[in-house]
Amino acid sequence: xxxxxxxxxxxxxxxxxxxxxxxxxxxxxxxxxxxxxxxxxxxxxxxxxxxxxxxxxxxxxxxxxxxxxxxxxxxxxxxxxxxxxxxxxxxxxxxxxxxxxxxxxxxxxxxxxxxxxxxxxxx
Numbered sequence: 237x238x239x240x241x242x243x244x245x246x247x248x249x250x251x252x253x254x255x256x257x258x259x260x261x262x263x264x265x266x267x268x269x270x271x272x273x274x275x276x277x278x279x280x281x282x283x284x285x286x287x288x289x290x291x292x293x294x295x296x297x298x299x300x301x302x303x304x305x306x307x308x309x310x311x312x313x314x315x316x317x318x319x320x321x322x323x324x325x326x327x328x329x330x331x332x333x334x335x336x337x338x339x340x341x342x343x344x345x346x347x348x349x350x351x352x353x354x355x356x357x358x359x
Contacts (some may be wrong), residue, residue, distance in 0.1 A: 258332030
C-alpha cells in the first residue's frame with residue numbers, strides 16, 4: 237500500500253509561483269508513474285502532469301504546458317510540481333497520484349491518491 241502526502245499549497249497572486257511536493261511511502265517509488273491531478277469547485281478531477289516510471293518521461297495537460305514542471309527525486313521518494321505564471325483558473329485542490337501503468341490521463345488510471353492540497357490564485 238502506497239501512502240502519498242502533499243504539501244506546498246497556498247494563496248498566491250496571479251503571475252506568481254507555487255511548488256507542490258508529494259512524499260511517498262510504502263512502495264518502490266521508482267516503479268510508479270507519479271502524477272498530479274486537480275479538481276476545481278464544481279468540476280471533475282482532471283489530469284495535470286505526470287512522470288512515467290523507468291524513463292522519467294514527462295507529459296502535461298495542454299492548459300499547463302510551458303508553465304508547470306513536474307519532477308521526481310527517486311532517492312527522496314518525492315515528486316514535485318513547480319507552478320509558474322499562475323492564473324486564477326489554476327485554483328483547485330491538487331492531488332498527487334501514483335500508478336502502475338506508464339501513461340496516465342484519466343482518474344481510473346490511478347492506483348493511489350493523496351489527500352490533496354489547496355492552491356488558490358487571486359486575480
